[in-house]
Amino acid sequence: MVILRSSFFGDSNIGVFLLVTENYAILPKSRPITNKSKIERALKVEIVETNIGQSFIIGVLAAGNSRGLVVPDFTTDEEIENIKQCLDINIDRVPGKINALGNTILVNDNAALVHPRFSEEAIKIIKKNLNVDVYRGNIAESPLVSSVAVATNSGILTHPLTDDKTLEWLSEKFNTPASVGTINCGSPYIKVGLVANTKGALAGKETTGPELFQIGQALNLE
DSSP states (O other): OEEEEEOBTTBSOGGGTOEEOSSEEEEOSSSOOSOHHHHHHHHOOEEEEOOBTTBSOHHHHOEEOSSEEEEETTOOHHHHHHHHHHOOSEEEEEOSSOOOHHHHEEEOSSEEEEOTTOOHHHHHHHHHHHTSEEEEOOBTTBSOTTTSEEEOSSOEEEOTTOOHHHHHHHHHHHTSOEEEOOBTTTBSOHHHHEEEETTEEEEETTOOHHHHHHHHHHTTOO
């Protein structure tokens, strides 16, 4: 198991730019990534390079797991086709005003927790493409559930103010332990500074030693 510190484009907020699942990672195509070797070493995934809606903030806009990927409705046909050529997964656009799917859909291969204001149509698309049960809710009173947490198939690390009841609920629905922590020297916005799967993790370069230890404990990477 490998946990590495990293930055992209000189920025510790690596989760803004990357989407990582158990089997693949999506990186922005419009800006050069110089440390792909770190991604491959830590996460052991197939790498796909594309933009989403002609934007390089992949981690903010898209959400996925081993079975599928959901993207905002302004994602171009060319971008979707590029992903389909590289990955054998379900992929579809999610309609509606909520387009920061990477910040509003917390998902692993067992469940998804989403922003409470997703429409029924959006919920159906998320459920179908990711092949998981989908629940509406908040974490630490935030509807941006995936900006304040990271979920893998082996653990969940979430906002330090997450209460015990929510941790128990997450553990039950996602079928993996959940605990609290921070990233990048005290930030509660876990997803912004962390990408992970069951094989490893990349954390923002400002992440402290104690935070790295907690990441390893929470995601069972030690």
